[in-house]
Amino acid sequence: MMKASVGDLLAEKSAGRTHLQEAPKAESQELELKDAVSYVLEEARMILPGIQALFGFQLIAVFNATFHELPKLFKDVHMLAIILTIVGIGMLMAPAAYHRYVERNSVSQSLVDYGSKFLCIGMAPLMLSICLDSFVVSYVVLESELAAICISVGALALLFSLWYVFPHVAAAKNASHSRRSE
Numbered sequence: 529m530m531k532a533s534v535g536d537l538l539a540e541k542s543a544g545r546t547h548l549q550e551a552p553k554a555e556s557q558e559l560e561l562k563d564a565v566s567y568v569l570e571e572a573r574m575i576l577p578g579i580q581a582l583f584g585f586q587l588i589a590v591f592n593a594t595f596h597e598l599p600k601l602f603k604d605v606h607m608l609a610i611i612l613t614i615v616g617i618g619m620l621m622a623p624a625a626y627h628r629y630v631e632r633n634s635v636s637q638s639l640v641d642y643g644s645k646f647l648c649i650g651m652a653p654l655m656l657s658i659c660l661d662s663f664v665v666s667y668v669v670l671e672s673e674l675a676a677i678c679i680s681v682g683a684l685a686l687l688f689s690l691w692y693v694f695p696h697v698a699a700a701k702n703a704s705h706s707r708r709s710e
Contacts (some may be wrong), residue, residue, distance in 0.1 A: 561636070564637075570612075586606070594668065610657075612653040623643030652682075
């Protein structure tokens with residue numbers, strides 16, 4: 529089989545032809561309510577160890593001698609990152625607490641909706657916390673505010689794209705594909 533060059537593929541693509549086949553659409557199925565609740569709570573459990581590790585490193589940083597040599601701005605940014613991590617932890621643990629106190633012996637669609645919203649929203653303060661601390665760490669390593677800003681903005685763009693834009697685009701694509709197939 530002869531391999532096509534990138535130029536050949538682009539020419540064929542512009543002519544409406546392609547050697548590349550589209551990936552088959554992933555099969556999906558409706559979950560039973562108990563499984564949906566289980567998945568929401570499990571997703572929160574998977575995220576929490578990483579946040580706990582981040583939180584531990586954030587707390588330990590203030591006991592480092594180098595931290596006390598930083599300009600006040602960077603100490604304040606780090607404190608804001610810690611506060612955002614606390615907010616993220618609270619939001620990511622909220623679905624389990626809600627289930628424990630409100631629907632201890634049952635499950636409901638509202639629990640799935642509530643849990644999913646808190647997981648999605650709770651990732652935002654975590655994302656900001658990571659970016660703020662990447663600003664502080666980049667400044668310490670590179671000794672350049674401009675480089676630190678570029679790195680933290682790049683981290684924000686990456687995480688926002690992966691955690692919000694990509695899933696939103698995929699959900700919209702799935703919704704439009706479902707409407708066309710009906």
